[in-house]
Amino acid sequence: MESTSMQTIEEIQNFKGKYPKQLWYLFFSEMWERFCFYGMRGMLVIFMVNHLAMDEEVANLQYGATQAWVYAFTFIGGLFADKILGLRKSLFWGGILMIIGSVILAVDPKSLFFVGIGFTIVGTGFFKPNISSMVGQLYKDNDPRRDAGFSFFYMGVNLGALIGGYICIAVAEGSLWQSIVPEHLRWNVGFGFAALVMIISLLTFTQTQKSLASIGLTPLAHLEVSRKKLLENLTYLGSILVIPIVIIMVGNTVYTDYFMYAIGPISILYLFYEMRNFSIVENKKLFAALVFILFSIVFWAFFEQSGGSLSLFAANNLNNQIGGVTLSPNGVNNSANSLFVIGFAALVGLVWLWMAKRKIEPNTIIKFGLAFLFLAGGFWIFYYTKFFADASGRTSLSVFTFGWFIITFGELCLSPIGMSAMTKLSPQKTQAVIMGMWFLASAYGQYFAGILGANIAKASKHATNLEKLNTYADGYYQLAIYALIAGIVLITISPLVKKLMQDVK
Incomplete structure (x- = not known):
């Protein structure tokens, strides 16, 4: 009943x-x-x-x-x-x-x-x-x-x-x-x-x-x-x-390699196959969605160092003090980003609204570009921690946490917006495929994050803790430069992508 x-x-x-x-x-x-x-x-x-x-x-x-x-x-x-x-x-x-x-x-x-x-x-x-x-x-x-x-x-x-x-x-x-x-x-x-x-x-x-x-x-x-x-x-x-x-x-990560080599190209080919039946307008929007998807792979590959190389960096090279409070460096690395999202997500939303009222709100593609500039800033700060290190190769947890603070604004420019952009840019019939590709982009991001982290770790084999700190920091410096380039490229091509997006904001 x-x-x-x-x-x-x-x-x-x-x-x-x-x-x-x-x-x-x-x-x-x-x-x-x-x-x-x-x-x-x-x-x-x-x-x-x-x-x-x-x-x-x-x-x-x-x-x-x-x-x-x-x-x-x-x-x-x-x-x-x-x-x-x-x-x-x-x-x-x-x-x-x-x-x-x-x-x-x-x-x-x-x-x-x-x-x-x-x-x-x-x-x-x-x-x-x-x-x-x-x-x-x-x-x-x-x-x-x-x-x-x-x-x-x-x-x-x-x-x-x-x-x-x-x-x-x-x-x-x-x-x-x-x-x-x-x-x-x-x-x-x-x-x-x-x-x-x-x-x-x-x-x-x-x-x-x-x-x-x-x-x-x-x-x-x-x-x-x-x-x-x-x-x-x-x-x-x-x-x-x-x-x-x-x-x-x-x-056996080799099998994962084979899977990753295959699944991405297959999903893109499948999308092209679907695109035969769509109008030029719909296809332009789908190309715009692909630009977002490909750049989001790069973003997550850097961002997701948090679970990989940054975990090891936190364990080996960070002290456990922020403003006199003793904390787990790894716990901080693993949760600081979430704390900042809770603190600032609403604020970022209000800033977009304030800008929209004044007709100066950046469009989605510029927000994506900004995300990379924040990401570059955060990784530059991770690199900069090396100038605070002591003789044993331990450096400031506070400076490191500030790096996460900066990166969080990058995530807030990309993550909540990306999903809704996918739904707006894909015709009803391909929504599941495009959403799937958005998740696959995260999968590729995680996969490349592992490879990037492994390369940084490989360079620091058999090193003292201080040498290790320098190797990891230099690795983050390289990532900062790549993120900066990606951000500049996105902002430069934004008029083009905006044309592809047609009426979608």
Whole structure:
């Protein structure tokens, strides 16, 4: 029997005030899931170097491969959610796999490392793309409150990343709660935290999903029950069978190389194949989308040093003081960006509004260019830390954190805008493909981040800690110059891209 408190989708979308109440439930589910994801992210490279005895170069490549698969799977998970499972079942299934993966890592991270990672990768693929789709469906198409809703949701993402990004690694490396957690269990507890918060995330979702009306239910309602069940069960089975393959691919990064060489060109060729049937106007917009996609690869390749080479830099070369407060350098590296996003996202939004009122707001492509200029500034500051180093090769955590402060403004110029640009530039028929390519661009970014980090690490083999600091700093100097060039190129070609974008702002 339907209770009277059940809302229809129209009633949800006609909510009063600023936010629909369902946004809060999705906010908390996503917050705990991002706690799990960023908590894990901060632990991977350090664990591989310190406990799996990998050298830093290999650990960077492993990290790049792991993260690349996570993002490649969000594309696949999104497709299966759209076509078979529906958003809710997909999200639930992904959450279960993530919990299993985190529990495996908590029990025996040393011998079951790649098994746990395999479960987590496939799980994240099913979970991540779907919760934001549900947020979108809380709003009517032209509701002006939608952007505010997404900004608020983005805060949830960053709140989770901030807390998880700091706590997990700080407990694992022993700079937080030393007296409570016995030394031999620190890493188990760090990974265990990720499992615990993922359980909270799933419970939040299952207990509140009644309020979502028909949002995220099965797309196969028109089929008979037995056939629907068969398709769903085949999806579950397939995703479990794919886990061992992922474990092998991540364990041997050469296989990841082959995959990355193939998937990008194939997706671009497929897009060209689709473009035969579109008008010249639509195709121009798609070319503009490709420009954004290609440049976003470069942005993420630099930005995502945070989980790879910057993690090792933080562990080896940073002191643990900011303004007299003792902090975990790695925890700071892993969470500072999220703290600054929470503090300044709204402000950046207000600046764009203020500029728009005065008709001086830069268009999307110039904002992308600005993102690279901020990125260059941040990496230049990472390089500049070398002038604050002591004889043992340790340098200022405060200066390093300031670098993240600058980079955050770059992220705020690119990340929230990029997604909405993709939806505006692609015709309805190719939205899934373009969104998939946007996620694939992140996968490539992560993959190249691993390679860049590995090159920096390779140059610093058998070095003293001070030499290592200089090598890493010089590597960041090079990245700063490349980011600067990319930003200048983007701003220079902006009139051209603007023409391609037609009426899209």
